[in-house]
Amino acid sequence: MESKLLMLSRFFAATPFFVVRHRLIVLMLLTSISIFAIFSMSTRTSMDMSIDSFLDQTDPAITALNAYRSQFGSDDSVFLVYEARDGDVFSQASLQAVRQLTENLRQWQDLDPANYDADLQELGQIRRVQSITTLRVQRVDGDTLLSERLVPEIIPSDPAQLQQIRERALAEDDYRLAFYSEDGRFGALMLQTTFGAQPEESYVPAVNADNIELGDFFTDFADDASSFDLHFDESAQIDEIPFQTVDMLEYHSFYAALRAVYADVEDRLTFYSAGNPPLMSWVYEVLQQMIWIGLGMIGIFVYLLRSLFHSFSAVAWSIVTIALSLVWTWGFTVWFGITLSTMLTLTVMLIFAVGIADCVHVMSAYFVKRKQGNDHPTALSHAYAKTGLAIMVTTLTTMAGVLALTTSNLVPIRVFGAMSALGVFMAFFFTLVLLPILLSLWHPGQPEETTPGGTPARTIRQRLQEMPGYVRWVALITLGIALVQILSPGMTLYIMAIVLITATVLRYQDALLNYCPSLVARRPMTILAVFAVIFLSSVYGTSQVRIDSNIAELTRSWSEPRIAYEVVDEHMAGAQNIAIMIDIGISDGMMEPDVLNAVDELQQRVSKRYPDQISRSYSLANIVKDTNQVMNRDDQAFFRIPDSAVTISQLLYLFNSANPEERRSLVSDDYSRSNITLNAYNAGSYQYQVFFEELSNEIDQIFAPLYDSYPDMEVTVTGSVPLMMRAMDEIAQSQYSSFLLALAVISIIMILTLGSVQAGLIAIIPNLIPALLAFGSMGLLNIPLDTDTLLIAPVIIGIAVDDTIHFMTHYRVELIKERDMQKALNSTIREVGRAVLFTTMVLGLGFALLSFSEYLGMAKIGAFGAMAIFVALLCDLLLLPALLMLFKPRFGLKGDIAGFRRIAPSNGDVHA
Structure with missing residues (x-):
């Protein structure tokens, strides 16, 4: 074994001579492949920052979410909470500001783009806007169910009328905390978007295809409406829709446009944005900050390497070696059609760390020999003889460590493992093959470098020491003040600490x-x-x-998302939405009393058992109970699910006639699918996981008796x-x-x-x-x-x-x-x-x-x-x-x- 180790040391000692001797061929090959890798990076890079990307698209959780999106649209919403500057969201000024903002978001096409510093076209992602000025309450007029605005078209100025609106609003349990707080200081707009629910461009739905059209017989109905018998084909297969992935830049552009529009009413309202779009916009801004931090890290690396080795060539070639390792790794990965994720940042960090370590070990061994008076070829051969074997073994061990991640069930983790292993190998490859050639082109001199005139070169520290004391202090204080202005006090102290430590x-x-x-x-x-x-x-x-x-x-305590989530949790219903998808499997299944009673029981049980997690729930059962009470002279005894499916169908017909948009958000047109929306306070993943497990048990207990009557029924938390x-x-x-x-x-x-x-x-x-x-x-x-x-x-x-x-x-x-x-x-x-x-x-x-x-x-x-x-x-x-x-x-x-x-x-x- 000893002879093999010594033989490997001799092999690595000879490697620099071999690559330098054939440097023209090697450089031509490396340059050609590098150009290919850069082209691949620029043309084939695809980033998926969504949480969906962490699971396989065949995973049941993804399937359930896609089914929900296909039926009810995206659950990617903005909960735009506002605080009335006059302390009352029911004041005339506050209501007028909310109505103005609501209409501007609904009719954004009518806004003058010249008045805004954002692309208003991004607001096309909004599919529904709800606010206190769009809410409707039900009342009965004879046998007619009316759905009237909570806030009238003409907002009154009379305090008594405004007080009446306030009292009526606070009496609506289904709206309280969702659109206004208990004390009336805070309100909210709910913006439902199309993010995550837009079909891929190549998708063509069958019912909209060019070869599908309605036959002439659809015009042959008699005047008697009873002659038209509409039914649904229960054997029809639901078309699975492939949805587009959402780029983080789309979230950022959308939120920028949203902020530009609500800025018009910020003189009367203070806003706190919660939900995935504003959060992803903030993450995008943080990633931009990470670019500057990354450049700062490179600056620190350059400063430290220059200070440690006193050689610009050692710094320059180390950076080039690592940069090419990253370029090749990135370029080869995306060439094979692999989508990158947020894990890319960690991959870059790992490759940079390993590459720096390889170069520093080689350079350190090299400079030991140079200090002893050896020439460049001898020092370089010695450096690789001393470090080559160790670099090879560290490459193997680090590759083994990250390749273990490829056993994960999560796609981005597997990509991170494979990509990092490739990057670690590339760092070893370039350290072995490219670095000796680069050092032969421009290699460090003796430790005591000289100027062209033959006098010893003076370092920055030596130049500072030669200055008068007061000049040195003035220069340092001026530099410190400049850094504080450009960066921050903390960052400035850190830079000063780096200089002192070095x-x-x-x-x-x-x-x-x-x-x-x-x-x-x-x-x-x-x-x-x-x-x-x-x-x-x-x-x-x-x-x-x-x-x-x-x-x-x-997020930091002063960050916009942290403040928004704290406000929403303290004063409103919480920023998180959890959906329970109910698919009965038959038409009109959601009109059956036993089904709606099960839905109502689940809501009641969740509200009672989990008050610290769930603030409110909303479903078709709420609509049926409320409509039943209204149609029975507002008698509280009728705030329940009727015992007859016929009665339920009549109530839902009346509600659909009065408020079709609200009905479609809760149940499908054939009444086979519906959903329960749970508003949840922000919590950690562990607390959520425990809650989801318990919620699944609750669902199983409540809906188990229904499976005999509805064998195809599926109830899924999504x-x-x-x-x-x-x-x-x-x-x-x-x-x-x-x-x-x-x-x-x-x-x-x-x-x-x-x-x-x-x-x-x-x-x-x-x-x-x-x-x-x-x-x-x-x-x-x-x-x-x-x-x-x-x-x-x-x-x-x-x-x-x-x-x-x-x-x-x-x-x-x-x-x-x-x-x-x-x-x-x-x-x-x-x-x-x-x-x-x-x-x-x-x-x-x-x-x-x-x-x-x-x-x-x-x-x-x-x-x-x-x-x-x-x-x-x-x-x-x-x-x-x-x-x-x-x-x-x-x-x-x-x-x-x-x-x-x-x-x-x-x-x-x-x-x-």
Whole structure:
């Protein structure tokens, strides 16, 4: 095995010479493929940001939602809550403002586009607008059921009349909290949209096809209407409609137009927008912010690499290598018709992290030789001989870790796993093939670089030190003020901290790396005890972690969505809608008393048992009971479901004649399908999952007696909220299973690479602690794991494993050469320790920048990811050497091997 490892080291040492010798052919091939990848990115990239994309389109949850959309349209609505500036939504000024806004949204085509800074055509997505000024209440006039406006066409100015409207409105239980609050301070518009319910452009419905037309016999009806017998074909197959996916930009453009229109009445009303469209618009803006944060991360990488290596070529070629890895990965993925999702951000982060680590390890080994006076070819060959094997193994382990995600049931997670594995391989490929050629074209000089005139080049720090003290302070203060104006105080302090940390590391790196072996040699058991406490605390904290994704809590406390959800939950019926789809399977099934009684019983039971989750419910049963009471002189005793199907059909005929639009929103034309709408307060995914399970049990109990009479009946909980909770639960389950699988595969690879079960297990421990610490800290701080933070595990493991493998492979190769554990460890810490320190700084400080994101999911990834990366550094520099000293693995080597000796803390000299 030793000979094979040395042979691999020689192979990697020869690789730079081979690719440089054939650089013209290699560059031509790489350029051609890169052009193809860029073309593929620009022409074939398809993004699906919807929650639907997380489940297979054949999943029962998707099927149920599509059935609901086919019948009742999209459940993607905007709950536009407003607060009356005069404190009363029933005042004349408030009612006039609401009516103006309602009519503007209904008749947006009549608005002058020149008066708005948004594309009003986007409002074409609105299919229905409801507000307090469109609501109707029923009353009977003789035998005629009338549906009158709650607010008359001419809004009165008389306080008595306005008070009458207020009292009448507050008496309507079905409207209260949905369109106005109990105290009359808040009101709401409900905007139903077509998002998610628009058929694909290629879809042609059969009844609208060119070859379908009504026959002439439809005009031959007699004057007697009874001669027309309309019936429905029960054997007809319902046409399944393929719906378009909604791009996040569509939500953003729509909401921008909506905001532009309601700005006309903001002098009288203050708005709080809840629902999926405004939330997705906010997410779109956050993604735009992520672009700037990404550029900031690149800026930090460039600054740190330049500061650490004092070479622009080292920085430039590292960035080019990583950029091409991303381009090839993206281009090849979309070429095969794969749709990308929000997981793309995490994929880019992982590839960038692994690519940076590969380049830093190569550059660090390269500069060690350059400092010793070696020329460029010798230093480059040495760098690849030292790091090539480790980079190959880290590539395999990281690929194994992310490929474990391809076992997930969620399509975007599988794409993330496969795409990340491809990207990690590309980073290895370009580091091995392209980086040597680029460095041959423009390679770093000696550490003491000189100017063209032959004098030593001065660094920025040296130039600052040469300035007078007051000039230096004025320059720094001016720069700080400028940064505060451009960025923020927090970001400015962070940048200053980066500069301070970098200067400290550059000044004391040698002393730090020399101190680590002596500290470990003198206090191995103390170090092991400290990390054992950290490990046990992390395990306990991990056991306390709860998986819970709350939409509102993924935003900052001052963000627009958080404020809106808090207002809606406190004063109105809640921003979340849950639909219960009822398909009886026969025409007129929803007119049967036993069916409507079951619907009514379910609503009553849900309202009583879940008051903290469900604020109100609305269904066809509400309409039948209300109409029955109105038609019986408003007698409260008739607020019930009649016992006769004939009576119910007559009541629904009357209601349909008075308010056909409302009827169609509740039941299909053949009365075979209907829905119950539940208004829910915002809650976490765990609470929702428990509620959905209990709700399903309630449905089974109540509707079970009906299956004998209606064997084809289906009752399904559906809508965007249940779908989102289902996807979040799937993400949680897939992450745990894939994490364990990845850990097992990585362990096997490390055991085989290191040639020893003992050494392989020792190497796994430093990789477990960072990930466990990240999750354990969240458990101890009572921070729930959400769909974003669950995904930091592969990133943390990938980075931690990289540094550990570099450490262990270098140690083993040195042990083969020297046959001396102490010398092997000293050499490893001296050469690999520097690279590990540099990669930790670059990646840890870069990741920490994400903590400034307005999206808390990404901010937590940044904060806990950075913490894990820095802890991984301590594991590699302190824990791993302590484990090696304690267990003294021989890596399968035979013969005599010198052991560890005590190291004096003063100068690092070895004593027998």
